[in-house]
Amino acid sequence: MTQTIRAEVMTIGxxxxxxxxxxxxxxWIGTELTNIxxxxxxKTSVGDDAGAILDALREAxxxxxxxxxxxxxxxxxxxxxxxxxxxxxxxxxxxxxQALDLVTSFFVKRGREMTDxxxxxxxxxxxxxxxxxxxGTAPGMWFAHDFGDGRTxxxxxxxxxxxxxKSLMTNRxxxxxxxxxxxxxxxxxxxxxxxxxxxxxxxxxEAWEDALPPHIRLAYLxxxxxVKLRLTATGIDxxxxxxxxxxxxxAVMPLIEANVFGFDNDEIETVVGKLLQEKGxxxxxxxxxxxxxxxxxxxxxxxxxxxxxxxxxxxxNDIKTGVLGVDPKIIEQFGAVSEGTIRQMAEGCRRVLNVDxxxxxxxxxGPEGGSPEKPVGTIWIAVATNNGTAAKLLKLGQYRDQxxxxxxxxxxNLVREELLxxxxxx
Amino acid sequence: MTQTIRAEVMTIGxxxxxxxxxxxxxxWIGTELTNIxxxxxxKTSVGDDAGAILDALREAxxxxxxxxxxxxxxxxxxxxxxxxxxxxxxxxxxxxxQALDLVTSFFVKRGREMTDxxxxxxxxxxxxxxxxxxxGTAPGMWFAHDFGDGRTxxxxxxxxxxxxxKSLMTNRxxxxxxxxxxxxxxxxxxxxxxxxxxxxxxxxxEAWEDALPPHIRLAYLxxxxxVKLRLTATGIDxxxxxxxxxxxxxAVMPLIEANVFGFDNDEIETVVGKLLQEKGxxxxxxxxxxxxxxxxxxxxxxxxxxxxxxxxxxxxNDIKTGVLGVDPKIIEQFGAVSEGTIRQMAEGCRRVLNVDxxxxxxxxxGPEGGSPEKPVGTIWIAVATNNGTAAKLLKLGQYRDQxxxxxxxxxxNLVREELLxxxxxx
Numbered sequence: 001m002t003q004t005i006r007a008e009v010m011t012i013g014x015x016x017x018x019x020x021x022x023x024x025x026x027x028w029i030g031t032e033l034t035n036i037x038x039x040x041x042x043k044t045s046v047g048d049d050a051g052a053i054l055d056a057l058r059e060a061x062x063x064x065x066x067x068x069x070x071x072x073x074x075x076x077x078x079x080x081x082x083x084x085x086x087x088x089x090x091x092x093x094x095x096x097x098q099a100l101d102l103v104t105s106f107f108v109k110r111g112r113e114m115t116d117x118x119x120x121x122x123x124x125x126x127x128x129x130x131x132x133x134x135x136g137t138a139p140g141m142w143f144a145h146d147f148g149d150g151r152t153x154x155x156x157x158x159x160x161x162x163x164x165x166k167s168l169m170t171n172r173x174x175x176x177x178x179x180x181x182x183x184x185x186x187x188x189x190x191x192x193x194x195x196x197x198x199x200x201x202x203x204x205x206e207a208w209e210d211a212l213p214p215h216i217r218l219a220y221l222x223x224x225x226x227v228k229l230r231l232t233a234t235g236i237d238x239x240x241x242x243x244x245x246x247x248x249x250x251a252v253m254p255l256i257e258a259n260v261f262g263f264d265n266d267e268i269e270t271v272v273g274k275l276l277q278e279k280g281x282x283x284x285x286x287x288x289x290x291x292x293x294x295x296x297x298x299x300x301x302x303x304x305x306x307x308x309x310x311x312x313x314x315x316x317n318d319i320k321t322g323v324l325g326v327d328p329k330i331i332e333q334f335g336a337v338s339e340g341t342i343r344q345m346a347e348g349c350r351r352v353l354n355v356d357x358x359x360x361x362x363x364x365x366g367p368e369g370g371s372p373e374k375p376v377g378t379i380w381i382a383v384a385t386n387n388g389t390a391a392k393l394l395k396l397g398q399y400r401d402q403x404x405x406x407x408x409x410x411x412x413n414l415v416r417e418e419l420l421x422x423x424x425x426x
Numbered sequence: 427m428t429q430t431i432r433a434e435v436m437t438i439g440x441x442x443x444x445x446x447x448x449x450x451x452x453x454w455i456g457t458e459l460t461n462i463x464x465x466x467x468x469k470t471s472v473g474d475d476a477g478a479i480l481d482a483l484r485e486a487x488x489x490x491x492x493x494x495x496x497x498x499x500x501x502x503x504x505x506x507x508x509x510x511x512x513x514x515x516x517x518x519x520x521x522x523x524q525a526l527d528l529v530t531s532f533f534v535k536r537g538r539e540m541t542d543x544x545x546x547x548x549x550x551x552x553x554x555x556x557x558x559x560x561x562g563t564a565p566g567m568w569f570a571h572d573f574g575d576g577r578t579x580x581x582x583x584x585x586x587x588x589x590x591x592k593s594l595m596t597n598r599x600x601x602x603x604x605x606x607x608x609x610x611x612x613x614x615x616x617x618x619x620x621x622x623x624x625x626x627x628x629x630x631x632e633a634w635e636d637a638l639p640p641h642i643r644l645a646y647l648x649x650x651x652x653v654k655l656r657l658t659a660t661g662i663d664x665x666x667x668x669x670x671x672x673x674x675x676x677a678v679m680p681l682i683e684a685n686v687f688g689f690d691n692d693e694i695e696t697v698v699g700k701l702l703q704e705k706g707x708x709x710x711x712x713x714x715x716x717x718x719x720x721x722x723x724x725x726x727x728x729x730x731x732x733x734x735x736x737x738x739x740x741x742x743n744d745i746k747t748g749v750l751g752v753d754p755k756i757i758e759q760f761g762a763v764s765e766g767t768i769r770q771m772a773e774g775c776r777r778v779l780n781v782d783x784x785x786x787x788x789x790x791x792g793p794e795g796g797s798p799e800k801p802v803g804t805i806w807i808a809v810a811t812n813n814g815t816a817a818k819l820l821k822l823g824q825y826r827d828q829x830x831x832x833x834x835x836x837x838x839n840l841v842r843e844e845l846l847x848x849x850x851x852x
Contacts, residue, residue, distance in 0.1 A: 015647045017466040018614070019456030020656060023449075026471075030445030040443040041478060045452075045469035048645070052467060059485060075625045077635070078645045117625050135823075137625075161648060163825055188444070199501045199543050199563075209503070219474065219504045221441050222587060230446060285718075285739075291725025292711075292718030295739045299717025302793055302826060310745040313711075313721045313737035315730070319779060323736075323749075353745060367728055397561075399589055400728060 004234075005038045005183045008064040010056060012072035012081055013160060014047040025070050025165055032174060037183035038066065048072060053084045061145075061153050066177070071160030073138035075117040081157060082125060082141075089145065091126040096139070099130050103137045131156075131172050133164055140168045142176070154180065187233045189245040191252070192266055193259040194226035194413055201227055201256065208252050216248060224405045226261070261416060268412045269297045275419045276307035281356035283415070285311040286324055286349035288336065288362040289379060294408045309355045314345065320362075324348035337362050337374055339391050346384035346391075357419070358384045359411045363394065365403045377403055381411040383418045390418055430660075431464045431609045434490040436482060438498035438507055439586060440473040451496050451591055458600055463609035464492065474498060479510045487571075487579050492603070497586030499564035501543040507583060508551060508567075515571065517552040522565070525556050529563045557582075557598050559590055566594045568602070580606065613659045615671040617678070618692055619685040620652035620839055627653055627682065634678050642674060650831045652687070687842060694838040695723045701845045702733035707782035709841070711737040712750055712775035714762065714788040715805060720834045735781045740771065746788075750774035763789050763800055765817050772810035772817075783845070784810045785837045789820070791829045803829055807837040809844045816844055 009029050015021045023045065030040045041063065046052040053072075060067045072081030086093055100122035107114040121137045124130060131140030138159035146152045156173055158165045177183075193201065198220050202209070209218055215235060221228040231248055233241045253260065262271045276283055285294050295311035298304050314320040317336055321328045326344040334340045345360035363379025370376035377396035382389055394410055396403045435455050441447045449471065456466045467489065472478040479498075486493045498507030512519055526548035533540040547563045550556060557566030564585035572578045582599055584591045603609075619627065624646050628635070635644055641661060647654040657674055659667045679686065688697045702709055711720050721737035724730050740746040743762055747754045751774040756766040768786050775784035789805025796802035803822035808815055820836055822829045 014643075014645055014658070015656065016453075017456055017469060018460045018658075019453045019458070019466075020614075020616070020654070021647060021649065022453055027442075027445045027448055030443055032445070034444045040445075041473065042482075043443060043469075043471035047467065055489075056468075063481075074646060074648070076628045076646045078643070115625060115629050117628060163823065163828055188446075190446070199541055202502045202543060203541050217440075217504070219440055220500060220502045221447060222500070223447065228446075230441065232440070232444075287718075290722075291730070291734075292713075292721030292737055292739065293725075295718030295741075296716075296722045296830075299719075299739075299741060300827065300830065302791075304717070305741060308717075308741055310741040310749075311718055311737065311739035312749075313718065313725075313739065315721075315725060315734055315736040319736040322780070323738075323778065352749065354748070365728075397589065401726065402589055404722075404726065 003184070005066060005181045006041045006064050007033050007038050007066040007068060008042045008044060008060040009040055010043075010060065010067060010069045011045045011160070012048065012053060012069060013045075016045045016071075017047050024162055025160065028162070028166060029068055029070075029169065032169060034186060034188065036174060036178050037185050038177065038181065039186060048078050048080055050080055050084045050087065053081070054088055057088050061147070065153060065181070067153060067155045069155065069157045070165055073157065073159045075121055075137070082123065085128075085141075085143075085155075085157065086125045089125060089127050089143070093123045094126045096122050096124045096130045098132070099124065099139050102132060106137055128157075131168060133159060133168055134171070135167050136161060136164045138164065140172065142173075184234065184236055185238060185241060187238075187241045187245060189231045189249060190264045191229040191231075191249065191256070191260055192226060192262045193229065193256060194261050194268070194409075196227065196256070196259045198222050198227050201229070201259075205252055205255050208255065212248065213244075216244065224402065224409055226409075261413065268409050268416065270301055272412050272415050272419070273298065273301065273304065273307050275416060276357065279419065279422065281307065281419070282309045283307055283357045283359070284309045284349050284353035284355035286345040286358060286360040287311060287313045288315060288320070288345070289365045290361045290404050290407050291315055293404050294359065294361065294411060297408055297412075309353050312349055312352065320345060324352060335374070337364060337378055337380055339380060339393070342380035342382040342391050343384075343389050346382040346389055350384045356385065357415060359415055360384075361407050361411055363403070363407065365400045366398055367400060379403065379407050381407060381414055383411070383414045385418050385422060387418065387422060390414060429610070431492060431607045432467045432490050433459050433464050433492040433494060434468045434470060434486040435466055436469075436486065436493060436495045437471045437586070438474065438479060438495060439471075442471045442497075443473050450588055451586065454588070454592060455494055455496075455595065458595060460612060460614065462600060462604050463611050464603065464607065465612060474504050474506055476506055476510045476513065479507070480514055483514050487573070491579060491607070493579060493581045495581065495583045496591055499583065499585045501547050501563070508549065511554075511567075511569075511581075511583065512551045515551060515553050515569065519549045520552045522548050522550045522556045524558070525550065525565050528558060532563055554583075557594060559585060559594055560597075561593050562587060562590045564590065566598065568599075611661055611664060611667060613664075613667045613671060614690075615657045615659075615675060616690045617655040617657075617675065617682070617686055618652060618688045619655065619682060620687050620694070620835075622653065622682070622685045624648050624653050627655070627685075631678055631681050634681065638674065639670075642670065650828065650835055652835075687839065694835050694842065696727055698838050698841050698845070699724065699727065699730065699733050701842060702783065705845065705848065707733065707845075708735045709733055709783045709785070710735045710775050710779035710781035712771040712784060712786040713737060713739045714741060714746070714771070715791045716787045716830050716833050717741055719830050720785065720787065720837060723834055723838075735779050738775055738778065746771060750778060761800070763804055763806055765806060765819070768806035768808040768817050769810075769815050772808040772815055776810045782811065783841060785841055786810075787833050787837055789829070789833065792824055792826045805829065805833050807833060807840055809837070809840045811844050811848060813844065813848060816840060
């Protein structure tokens with residue numbers, strides 16, 4: 001049986017430690033490594049500080065077979081990854097002709113003048129293999145270091161700019177890692193639930209969980225969209241693992257079916273999109289408190305145009321009455337956050353956008369605007385179909401971001417439930 | 427002079443290593459620690475594995491004065507943080523009455539039945555001080571461990587659910603850290619630029635950068651919104667550091683003024699929001715390829731209703747013609763991604779939503795839908811005011827997410843430029 005290949009993913013930059021940028025790279029790298037059967041055992045972020053980088057590298061090489069480093073490759077003085085790698089490996093810096101040609105052509109193409117700082121981007125540690133970056137001037141690098149005790153550790157250094165890193169990984173690094181390591185197989189299966197808490201779920205499936213074989217692990221991942229159940233199986237044969245995972249899913253499903261909206265990377269918006277497409281229905285949204293967030297969630301997926309028509313973001317009451325045709329008297333009497341208003345928003349949206357299914361949101365997202373009768377987190381949602389209009393009152397928390405995200409998930413789940421009713425009627 | 431307080435932030439959970447959830451906690455914690463003058467020197471993520479957690483803790487306590495741990499505190503079997511902390515400190519587990527009362531009241535309030543798993547959440551390592559969690563049943567914990575060599579390290583263990591962690595940190599942990607450590611002062615000043623690359627910026631400010639005193643550091647942070655320049659000053663006196671940072675900003679501004687849209691946490695949408703408010707103007711958006719993303723960016727900020735009226739997400743051409751009033755002949759002749767269409771979208775939006783300023787987006791976000799004349803990344807943006815309509819063609823890349831985010835930033839920057847012209851006229 002092949003051994004587990006253990007990876008450590010390292011990001012370099014004060015900006016990550018100080019919380020000034022969001023690190024999306026390590027999540028993406030973790031997913032990609034998992035997909036090719038390499039197990040990420042540690043993620044580490046250190047600052048732009050040679051001592052800290054050297055410490056982190058020395059710790060990492062004791063436990064990892066592969067170290068992937070992102071960041072610190074820019075042309076400016078605060079970027080010290082290359083210099084520090086030279087120190088770590090005990091080598092000098094050498095100008096790489098292939099890298100220089102690429103940097104030069106990058107500037108020639110754009111008709112820009114090249115500076116010494118830019119030319120310096122073609123300097124690499126002497127033991128580095130150059131890995132071509134098609135999208136920028138920071139180089140990718142591959143090192144295979146033999147520790148003399150039978151262990152060789154592979155180091156990959158990549159730019160921190162996410163799309164450059166992703167392009168380098170996808171086109172050059174991941175294929176080479178597969179060939180180099182020939183890793184064992186790790187397979188995941190995710191079951192996505194909604195409307196049931198983590199501990200209730202756990203009690204319901206306890207007997208099944210206790211009976212899982214040791215090479216299949218279960219994790220509960222709670223999030224705004226609901227609790228995800230993740231099964232992780234390790235082995236050497238694709239077909240066996242697939243069969244074993246399918247059997248476990250089949251065994252647990254009867255216990256939780258009503259709460260399962262999808263599997264794996266299914267998001268509530270893609271599940272709703274698929275249902276709409278299957279039924280040949282078009283969706284529109286009328287959004288007040290979510291302010292376009294629901295539409296943005298739907299349209300971040302390619303192909304949304306097959307089932308999504310558009311949206312009226314009725315942030316002001318003038319748009320609710322003027323564009324969606326909500327009766328001003330209803331708003332005056334019951335307020336913009338009321339069952340009367342939400343029903344008219346959904347129905348007006350259905351009419352104005354000429355769609356089969358319309359969803360609507362209106363509420364107090366916070367932090368301001370609450371009152372004793374309608375505290376922050378009071379949110380109405382509705383879905384109108386040709387079956388009629390379903391409306392629901394949500395009582396959420398005090399955090400604006402969370403209220404917007406939860407409302408989006410709940411209203412999309414209400415769309416799912418209403419769409420399933422349409423199917424049952426047919 | 428006070429010593430630097432060094433913190434390590436540790437997250438526990440396979441889901442983070444495998445890339446299955448986005449870790450937003452460590453960024454938030456990094457920002458908050460920086461704000462109270464504690465320097466994050468390392469971020470570490472390990473899996474749900476006792477050995478890995480123990481290794482990480484033992485490495486961390488050699489370099490950090492403070493270790494903040496999130497995750498692994500759920501009621502289910504895969505959550506092992508508490509058990510592992512017992513092992514690390516060499517103590518047993520004790521049921522905490524205060525924690526049990528809170529868990530019990532949590533279930534009583536919701537009229538739900540309590541399970542043994544839930545009761546187990548009140549069990550804490552014997553040397554833990556209980557830190558009350560007002561939002562969930564997972565406990566917060568504070569440990570001060572004396573290593574017997576004069577060094578005491580503080581450990582804080584928090585739930586991984588972001589809003590529970592934030593509430594605990596804000597209300598209970600950060601105030602206590604301030605009292606406990608009395609940290610030196612670290613101040614940041616961020617200058618936010620747009621429309622100039624990192625290396626060009628660096629050449630332009632090189633002399634100024636080289637003359638910075640050693641206690642003020644500069645970093646270049648490139649992102650979709652443009653390059654951020656971050657100045658970090660360390661010292662013991664608020665007023666002195668504020669003055670020194672202000673002097674450095676004043677010295678560099680004349681070199682880069684045209685490219686600066688804001689400072690610190692200014693985002694292009696908040697800068698635009700402030701400008702609109704100052705001028706008493708209302709904004710609306712007409713979005714095709716951004717699909718509501720621009721509206722969602724604007725409305726994620728509280729108080730957006732003072733300057734934002736709403737949006738027409740015209741994802742389908744029917745909405746462009748039917749609701750925004752774009753001439754169908756223009757779309758037929760030049761396409762939905764054309765200067766003619768974008769101008770009519772912006773102008774139609776201004777009319778239909780009855781706003782002073784309207785922005786519009788229409789383009790091929792990808793990955794499908796490109797053609798030789800209009801490849802993926804071809805995107806038109808426009809801004810209509812009572813000065814007329816400004817339109818611009820963007821030639822972006824092949825990644826959908828990135829195209830949507832960049833388009834949002836560019837069209838908001840075009841709004842900013844048009845608003846500044848209005849001010850110059852007055």
